[in-house]
Amino acid sequence: MERDGIQQAFESIGAKVLANACGPCIGQWNRDENPVVKNRETNSIVSSFNRNFRARNDGNPNTMNFLTSPEMVLSAALSGRLSFNPLADTLTDSEGKEFKLQPPTGDELPKDGYAQGRDEYKPLLDHQPAMEIPIAPTSARLQTLEAFVPWNGQEFSNTRVLITVQGKCTTDHISAAGKWLKYKGHLENLSRNTLIGAANAAMDGQVNLVRNSVEGLEPAQGTIPDVALAYKNANVPWLVIADYNYGEGSAREHAAMQPRFLGCNMVVARSFARIHETNLKKQGVLPLVFARPDEDYFIFAKDPHELVVRTQGVRDINEHNPVVTLLVERIRDGNAIESYSVECRHTMSADQIGWFKAGSALNLIASQQGATASI
Numbered sequence: 001m002e003r004d005g006i007q008q009a010f011e012s013i014g015a016k017v018l019a020n021a022c023g024p025c026i027g028q029w030n031r032d033e034n035p036v037v038k039n040r041e042t043n044s045i046v047s048s049f050n051r052n053f054r055a056r057n058d059g060n061p062n063t064m065n066f067l068t069s070p071e072m073v074l075s076a077a078l079s080g081r082l083s084f085n086p087l088a089d090t091l092t093d094s095e096g097k098e099f100k101l102q103p104p105t106g107d108e109l110p111k112d113g114y115a116q117g118r119d120e121y122k123p124l125l126d127h128q129p130a131m132e133i134p135i136a137p138t139s140a141r142l143q144t145l146e147a148f149v150p151w152n153g154q155e156f157s158n159t160r161v162l163i164t165v166q167g168k169c170t171t172d173h174i175s176a177a178g179k180w181l182k183y184k185g186h187l188e189n190l191s192r193n194t195l196i197g198a199a200n201a202a203m204d205g206q207v208n209l210v211r212n213s214v215e216g217l218e219p220a221q222g223t224i225p226d227v228a229l230a231y232k233n234a235n236v237p238w239l240v241i242a243d244y245n246y247g248e249g250s251a252r253e254h255a256a257m258q259p260r261f262l263g264c265n266m267v268v269a270r271s272f273a274r275i276h277e278t279n280l281k282k283q284g285v286l287p288l289v290f291a292r293p294d295e296d297y298f299i300f301a302k303d304p305h306e307l308v309v310r311t312q313g314v315r316d317i318n319e320h321n322p323v324v325t326l327l328v329e330r331i332r333d334g335n336a337i338e339s340y341s342v343e344c345r346h347t348m349s350a351d352q353i354g355w356f357k358a359g360s361a362l363n364l365i366a367s368q369q370g371a372t373a374s375i
Contacts (some may be wrong), residue, residue, distance in 0.1 A: 004110060013078070031058040046076045053170055053249065054197070059178040071104055143186040147366070148260055148284050150359035156237065156265050156286075156311040160213045161304035162228055164241040164297075166201035170249035171276060173197030175258055184254065187261050194258040195224040195240070201301040213305035225262070232263040239309060241300040242269035244293075247276025256283040260360075266311075268326065268344060270297050281352045282361040286314065288324055288344035296342045299328065306330045319350045 001007040007017050031037040042062045049057075052065040066082075075086040078101070090098040135142045176193045183190040199205040211221050217230050231238045240259065246269040247255060256279035259267070266286045270293035280287045290296045300307065308331055313324040322345040330338040348356065358364035 003115060004112070015077075029058045031060070037063065044082060046073050046082070048073050051172075051250070053172045056172060056177065075101060139186070140189055141182055141186050143188055145187060147363050148359040150363060151284065151357050153315065153357075155313075155315050156309070159237045159239050159265060159309040159311075160231065161300055161307045161309065162231070162238040162240055162264070163195065163198060163210050163224060164201040164300045164304045165195075165243055165246065166199040166205050166301075167243055168248070169195075169198050169242060169246050171247055171252040171255040172249055174247065174255040175252050177252075187254075187257060190254060191229075191258040191261050192225050194228060194262060198224065201243075202304050211305040213307070228259075228262040228264075232261075235263075237263055237265045239264060239266040239268060241297065241304065242267060242272075243297070244270045246270075246272050247279075248273040251275040251279070253279055253282075256280045256285060260285050268300075270294075277347070278352075281348060281355055284356055284358070284360040284363070286324075286346065286348075286356060288326075288346055291323075291343040291345055296340075299340050299342065303330075306332055317346065317348065317353060317356070319348060319353060322346050 001017065010017055035041075036043045037058055037060045040060055040062055042064070043060075044064045044066065045057065046066045046068050047057065048068060048070045050067075051057075052067050055061040055063070057063060057065050068076075071086075075084055076082060079089070079091060086101045090100050092098055135144055174195055174197070175190070176196060180190060180193045183192075196208040199207050200209055203209055203211075208223050209221070210224050210227050212219060212227050212230060214231070214234065214236055217234055217236075219226055219230065221227075222230075228238065246267065255276060260283040264285055266288060267280055268288045268290065270290055272287055272289065277287045308329050310327050311324055312327055313321070317324070324344050324346055326340075326342040326344060328340040328342060329336045330340075354364050355361040358367060
């Protein structure tokens, strides 16, 4: 772009040219100097990026992002008006003369070809497997990634329902981007945004608010990360009940890693987005789909903090039998007042069951490499 003069053309009208990598798509637009954004006021932007989830671009949930073509984005930027029609409306130049934008023209491909990049990756360091990489213990952005605990070979028991998610829940609702991206190397800090965009079906769709199901454990009611962390610290396993197409959006590995880090052992959904379902499997979380999604989901939509879940079929899990049954009890005042048997299905292949048993795909790879190294 610089070689062919395109970059200079954009910069001359105030544009910032970003690298050809993740940027606007994952919310790296810092508009905090704008008082409208700082005060969380309603405003509109237009973009040609492929993401316009709520708060995605600038962290402001009241920013309305309209997707359009690059040509219409540029005409809106030059005019400063959403209502500007480049076919009929005029702009005024520095001398006060009105003019119309001309239909865009250009070469479909660079006439001089693309600039040659590096032919191969050349590491900057002669890295050895035993090399120690020092990380300051006070760092808020980097943390050594500890291996997840392998499955103990038993059925899940005493599992609490953290939240019954209502409606759309993308990977951005599960693991928000924007200002949180600086913590992607620090799983503990990044986990503080887990599911903060999820709506609670049991609390009239309130976002990032759940009840604690363990008597005497604080907080009794709080944000989803706060209650999940309380469960983790008390060694209480928990699960998520989800609606249709859970985990749609960008393929964000942390949306699976964070729940796992906080103690999630299962996600039970009416249906999954395919990539997120696979990511859960990679992190040792068991994804299940309701056999009767239009009936059984609603069992968990009423006071899920009263429910205690154990499984039947996990201990003998295999790729030939997809059935896992949830045995659910509703506990009130210390007594079981109702019980349900909820049939679910898994889609685990033999390889994916290996990930699950090892605690994660990385655990399995590490154990296989260790075995190879010892031969």
